Amino acid sequence: MTQHTFKSAKRRYFRAFWPLMALYVIIVLAGSFGLNQLDPEPKWLQATLAIACAVPVIATLLVMLRYVSETDEYTRLVQLKGFAWGGVITVSGIFIVGFLQLFHVIENFEVFWFGPAFFIAYGLSTFLLGGRDCL
């Protein structure tokens, strides 16, 4: 068994998760506000802010992976199944929307929404597989 218990792993997860979410909200709000003040916006600043917004999300994914490696074996199994189902559902959506675009059935679709879609699919799958405690 790992040296971390389920509870200590969960504590470590939330201690990192909430500050990262707060940072994400601050960067997105500050970025949008900052860009509105600049007219025309410099391309390099737009690119920097766009990447900066993604950094807390990427860090959150890494924190989730750390939680999976530190938590107890049953929760790890449920989490990994949740990741797998989340991936299958999201990638299926990407292919469906992709072909709909290629065949000119739908117009442009913002790729961004696949990110939140993955988190929703992963969260729902994990909840259905293991219940509230495994989230």
Add this chain to the structure above:
Amino acid sequence: MKNIIRALRAERGWSQAALADQLGVSRQSINAIETGKYDPSLPLAFAIARLFEKSIEEIFDDQTEAQLAAE
């Protein structure tokens, strides 16, 4: 895999959460093991056996329903 964890826990008056705390796992893990939805790893099975002061074989029965019916 069938097991007698629920009975052993009841004998000691422990809740699923109390047993989970002692083993460092989630309450859901205990529930999944008790209901046979999840078979614990060897280290966790040993930890459970040590906690109840029994051997693994006394707690877990690896015979399937089909094997039991055939006997």
